[in-house]
Amino acid sequence: MHQLIEQVIIPSFANETLNTRQDAAVIEINNQRLAFTTDSFVVHPLFFPGGDIGSLAVNGTVNDLAMVGAQPLYLSVSFILEEGLSLDIFQAIVSSMKEAAQQTKVEIITGDTKVVNHGKGDSIFINTTGIGIIKHSQTITPKQVQVGDVILLNGDLGRHGIAILAVREGLEFETTITSDSMPLAEMVLALIEAGIQIRCLRDLTRGGLASALNEIALVAGVEITIAEANIPVQSEVQGACELLGFDPLYVANEGRFIAFIPEQDAERALAVLHSFQAKNKDFNGNHENPCIIGQVTKNSTGLVKIRNKIGTHRIVDMLSGEQLPRIC
């Protein structure tokens, strides 16, 4: 798929905005910067601990808008339904979307529904496309990243991917692992409102933290060093990863982001995120655990290193090979 995008899609549609490869495109209409982003959701199964395709479809697009510093305003929703989908399931998904939209104060203002024959779809696919408004003057892109910037992470890693996989494979753990799916816009906007200078934002979806860091290091032309000891991973997730042969650094999240900020803003930024902790509890009552996980260490052609718990370093590569399909 990466190949498809690089070899067919980007060369065909090439333009300045698309070429930035940000989570959302930033356009200017009448001197007002707007953000515009789209995602289709094909997650399997439709319902999983901590969420469902409906809430995921709202949160995912809202989060892509937030990652360029936009306040999400409007969503379109388009359904592709497979003949035979039960009305109860559809109703439950629509209710979940409604609730997620209310939580993030985004309005669903236009939509479309198509039905395909039985066997030509998979119950339901949902596309959401969002428009957000950028009200501040900051420019948030990987190109702004500078040596010395610290990297803020808003919580523990790996729960969404492992939650999906556990349901799909019928794995049982002592405690149910819940997806971290949640909206991120409010936290990002609070950081901006507090006067934190945000150089770059990225949500840690497909490919996880490792892929996000590698992409940013490459575009910014820097070397990034993160500390394994600082990266929160729930013990159940760590255990499941070991069992299944996954590295939590590469597992998809749906409510996690990193922010590159100047070192002097680190304490204030952490305080802002901590103020959301009481609110951002998951189904197991766990709070988020925002933390500083690393720093931009020098100019380079793009390299990500991790310092492990005994003090040695290893390189964190882009993921090669197959990722988990249909996790969002």
Next chain:
Amino acid sequence: MHQLIEQVIIPSFANETLNTRQDAAVIEINNQRLAFTTDSFVVHPLFFPGGDIGSLAVNGTVNDLAMVGAQPLYLSVSFILEEGLSLDIFQAIVSSMKEAAQQTKVEIITGDTKVVNHGKGDSIFINTTGIGIIKHSQTITPKQVQVGDVILLNGDLGRHGIAILAVREGLEFETTITSDSMPLAEMVLALIEAGIQIRCLRDLTRGGLASALNEIALVAGVEITIAEANIPVQSEVQGACELLGFDPLYVANEGRFIAFIPEQDAERALAVLHSFQAKNKDFNGNHENPCIIGQVTKNSTGLVKIRNKIGTHRIVDMLSGEQLPRIC
């Protein structure tokens, strides 16, 4: 599907903008009116005489923006690909999208690609979502329609639906029936630029002319009378409809629209559309044939009548029963 939309989707997401049920939502950001619309395309077959899923996905969304009088600016594109889709087919579809986007001067600025397992999709589904800008001060909605308004139609009816059906069913006619798929924005904007007052616009997609007229008559609270003799239908399309038991009034088009305008603007509006005729030739070299097909005859609770060629009237109902599936 009509039931799904009315009973599940609209009540759940209810808000003022969605409730207007226009082809595109109109929003205001910083005193600038913008149009926003989404469509997923699941047409089968992917390629048909006169177009393919790629050009259809661009034209369809561009046309929905045009139907609220907007100039289309930006599109997002999201692909759902079934495992095993050939790269050649994908490349051909992407090229067709690129060409259609260039023709309508719309930029594809953000996108997404998902892959589903073999048997869980149907080669390719495409969502396009568009943003347009409304640069004039006209308000174009069914509520503006008044008694005395005439109804302008930009060309002959029924070709898209019959072209799709012919390929699907392996029907052969003396001349190949080609889809009328084409972008409509330039024509609509030319009408506005010429100072024509446009009360209401509607493209004649699913449900065809009959459904569009019924919806407008109902919202506007008027009776509409159209003249059968004035409605252009190609003889091959008429023949195919008779053979297959379809009424061309209900067959889907992808490059046809109606405009409700004051009677005194009729001649000028026709002249504007005629100026596009040389350009808007289809694959068979046929020109479009813009015409006045009827008039708003009185206030009513919503009724559409057709005067047939021998002078008697019959009522044109909403389509009950099944429509052709997957025509767009």
